[in-house]
Amino acid sequence: MSRSSIDLTAFFKLSYGLYIVSAGVGEKKSGCVVNTVTQVTAVPERLAVTVNKDNYTCELIQQSGFFVATVLTQDAGMDLIGLFGFRSGRDEDKFSQVDEAVDGNGMPYVLNHAAALFSCKVCQTVDLGTHLMFIGDVTEARHLADGEVLTYAYYHAVKKGGTPKNAPSYKGEETAAPKEEPASDKKTVWRCTICGYLAEMEELPADFICPICKKDASFFVKV
Numbered sequence: 001m002s003r004s005s006i007d008l009t010a011f012f013k014l015s016y017g018l019y020i021v022s023a024g025v026g027e028k029k030s031g032c033v034v035n036t037v038t039q040v041t042a043v044p045e046r047l048a049v050t051v052n053k054d055n056y057t058c059e060l061i062q063q064s065g066f067f068v069a070t071v072l073t074q075d076a077g078m079d080l081i082g083l084f085g086f087r088s089g090r091d092e093d094k095f096s097q098v099d100e101a102v103d104g105n106g107m108p109y110v111l112n113h114a115a116a117l118f119s120c121k122v123c124q125t126v127d128l129g130t131h132l133m134f135i136g137d138v139t140e141a142r143h144l145a146d147g148e149v150l151t152y153a154y155y156h157a158v159k160k161g162g163t164p165k166n167a168p169s170y171k172g173e174e175t176a177a178p179k180e181e182p183a184s185d186k187k188t189v190w191r192c193t194i195c196g197y198l199a200e201m202e203e204l205p206a207d208f209i210c211p212i213c214k215k216d217a218s219f220f221v222k223v
């Protein structure tokens with residue numbers, strides 16, 4: 001099978017939701033945005049999630065043997081997605097910046113913009129090279145809030161969010177997110193190539209830091 005038989009746009013036809021998967025061991029805790037939560041069996045109730053080996057969350061799921069998956073609601077802001085999807089719990093305590101709760105297995109999870117919660121005990125781990133797929137028995141499932149849930153399509157089309165390299169669905173810079181049109185002909189807009197944040201200003205200051213993913217001005221392009 002040659003690479004020419006792989007049409008990257010075919011992958012855009014796959015549908016996903018957006019979730020935060022989290023875990024902790026003692027004082028150490030983290031969580032990350034994922035689009036790879038899926039129910040794999042009904043009897044018993046099992047979920048699978050695919051987490052990059054470099055993610056701190058991956059290490060914590062391996063060490064604890066548990067994870068929590070929360071389903072994000074559509075109104076989740078880019079500040080929450082920036083914190084959990086573009087920054088690492090190795091560098092900062094993500095949970096000190098959100099409303100945190102702890103499930104029956106002692107795992108931390110994020111209450112903000114959570115539509116549902118699944119507590120899982122890892123029963124199988126599949127090594128996929130760059131990622132580990134954790135399959136978990138659901139030990140608790142709860143409905144937390146009504147309203148629309150956040151899909152990956154909505155995240156790209158409406159929130160104009162990007163996808164970092166650690167996501168299994170990353171397709172390279174040009175295909176990671178749709179290109180943003182300038183808000184108006186007169187305004188100059190700068191777009192963060194990492195998370196998709198848009199800054200509307202004539203000149204981007206050299207010391208500008210993206211408020212979402214914390215990357216510097218060199219990661220911005222004029223759109």
Ligand SMILES: Cc1cc2nc3c(=O)[nH]c(=O)nc-3n(C[C@H](O)[C@H](O)[C@H](O)COP(=O)(O)O)c2cc1C
Nearest residue numbers: 032033034035051052055056057085087088089167
């Ligand atoms: C829209 C979106 C989807 C993502 N999907 C995944 C995923 O399915 N698996 C994964 O390992 N990382 C995924 N990521 C990347 C992680 O959220 C990101 O690398 C995070 O900063 C890791 O944090 P940690 O080091 O604290 O675990 C995604 C990020 C975004 C914004």
